[in-house]
Amino acid sequence: MARNSQPKSKPAVNSARARRIATSTLAAPAQGWASAHARCLLESLGRLHRRWLASLLTAMVIGIALALPTGLYVFMNNLDTLSQSWQRAVQASLYLSDDVDNERGQALADTIGARDNVAETHFISAQAGLEQFRESSGFGAALDALDDNPLPSVIVVTPRPDMPRAGVGELLVDLESQSGVERAELDQAWLARLYAILSVIERSAWVIGLLLSAAVLFIVGNTIRLDIENRREEIEVMKLLGASDAFIRRPFLYSGFWYGLIGAVLGLILLGICFLALGKPLGELTRSYDGALELHGLSFKGVMTVLATGVTLGWAGCVLTVNRRLAAIEPR
Template identity: 75%
Template structure:
C-alpha cells in the first residue's frame, strides 16, 4: 500500500506538469507567431521615423528636393483642372448654339408656326420657335438703337426665322446632319449655324489636354531623376556605414529599407507642397474668376480637384518618390562591397 501510495504521489506531479504544458502551449504558440509580425511592423515603423528624422537633419536640401517635386506635380495638375473647367464651360456654350432657318418672303406666320412645331418634335432638337419678320425688326430696333434709320425704310428687310436649338450633347457630325436636313424643309431659303468657333474651342481643349499629358510625363521623368540623384548622393555619403553593415551580415533588403522610406517622404511632402501651390494660385486668381463667373450670371462654376483628385496627387507623388528610390538604390547597393 505504501508503494502504491508512493507511485501515486510520484505520478501526480507528472500529470500536473503534462496538464500545465497542455494549457500553456497555445499561448506560447500565439506569442511565437505574433512576435515575428510585431517585429516586422516595428522594424518598418522605426525605419519610417528614422528616415524622416534624417531628412529633418538636412531640412534645407530636403525641402528644395520636395519643392521641385511639388512644382513638377502642380503644373500638369493645374492644366488638368483648367481643361475640366473649360470643358464644363464649352458644354454650356454648346447648349447656346442655335441654327437659324431663314424662310421665304411669301411664308406666312401660320406656316412658320407649324414648321417650328414639326422641327421641335424631332428627337435631336431641344426646341424651336418661330420669329416673324415684324418681331425680328422690333428686336433689332431695340438692340441696335437705329430706330430713326429703320423708320426711313419703306419695307421690312428682315425675313421670318425659325430658331432651332439642337439637343445638348449632340456630336458635331450629328449637328451638321441636322442642319442639312433642316435646310431641305419646304419654305426654308437658307440655314446657318455658327459652330465654327465651338469646333475651334474643342480643338484647343484637346490640344491642352494632350499637352498636359506630355508635360506630366516629362516632369514625372524629371522627378524620378531628381529623387534618384538625391538618394545616390545619400548612399555615397553613407558608403562606409553600408560597408560595415554588410561586414556584420546585414542583407541588402535591410540596408535598402531606410532609403525607400526616404523616397516615400520625398514624394509625400512634394505632393503636399504641390497642392499648396495650386491653392495659392487659386487664391491669386480668385478675383478674376469671380468677375468671370458673374458675367455668366452664376451659370459658370469653377471646380477644383476634389477629394478624389487630392488623393490621386498624393498617390502619384508617393509612387514617383518610391520608384525613383527603387531605380537607384538597388544598383548602387549592388556596387558597394566591403573591402
C-alpha cells in the first residue's frame, strides 16, 4: 500500500510546480512592462525638473488656457443658481371682474391654491389694494377725492419653484380662462432675457474652451518638437542600436502627460485664487439679493474632469507631433 501511495503524489507536485513556472513566466513580461513604463514616467519628470523654468512656463500657459473656460463654467453655474431663485420669485397677478365679491374671490383663490402646480395664492380685495396703494404712493388726498375705487380685486399666484418656464406660461393661460378672471399678467420678459444671457455665456464657454484646447495641443506639440530636435543625435544613436520607435516615443509621451497634469493643477490653483479674490464682492452681491445667491466652486467631479482634460490634451498634443517627427529622423 505504501509503494502505491507515493507515485500518486508526484503528478500533483509536478502540476503545482508547472503552474508556478507558468505563472512566473507570464508575470515576468508584465512586471518588465510595468517597470519600464514606471522608469520612463520618472525619467521624463526628471527631464522636466532639470529645465524647470521652461517647463513651468509651458505648464503655466496650459493652466491659464484651462482656467479660463473652467472659470466661465463656474460663473455660469452660480448665475444659473441665482436665476433659479428669481424663478421662484415669479408671480402671476389675476385681476378679477368687478362683479366678483370678496367671498367669491377668496374661494377662487383657495381653489387655485389647491392645484399641484401652484405653491401658494394670496387674495387682495379691492379695498385692501387701495389702502396699499395709498400708503406706497402718497396720493392719499387725491384718492379721497375719487367717488369709486378704481382698483379691482387681485389674486397673486406663486407657481411651484420646480416648474419649467413653459409650464408657467401654460398655467397663466389656464388661469386667465377661469370664471371671474378678467385679465392675467406675468412679468417674465426680464427672466427670458436672463436665460438668453446665460445661453450666450454657456456657448461662449464652449467656444473658448475648444479654442484654448486647440492652443494647448499646439503648445505641447511645439514644446515636444523642440525637445526632439534637441535630442536628435541621441535618437539617431538609439535607432542605430536597434531601438524601436515605440521605445523612443515613450519618454516624450510621458512628458506630454506631465505637462498636461501640472498645467491642470496650476489652472485649478489659479481658479482658486480668483475665487478667493472675488469672494468679498460676490458676497456683497449675495447679501443684496437677501442671500439668494450661494456661491459654489468646482465639485470633486469637476476637479477630476479638469485634471483628466489636461492630461488628455497634453498626451494628444504629444502624439500629434512625436510620431511625425520621429519618422523624419533617420540615422546618417
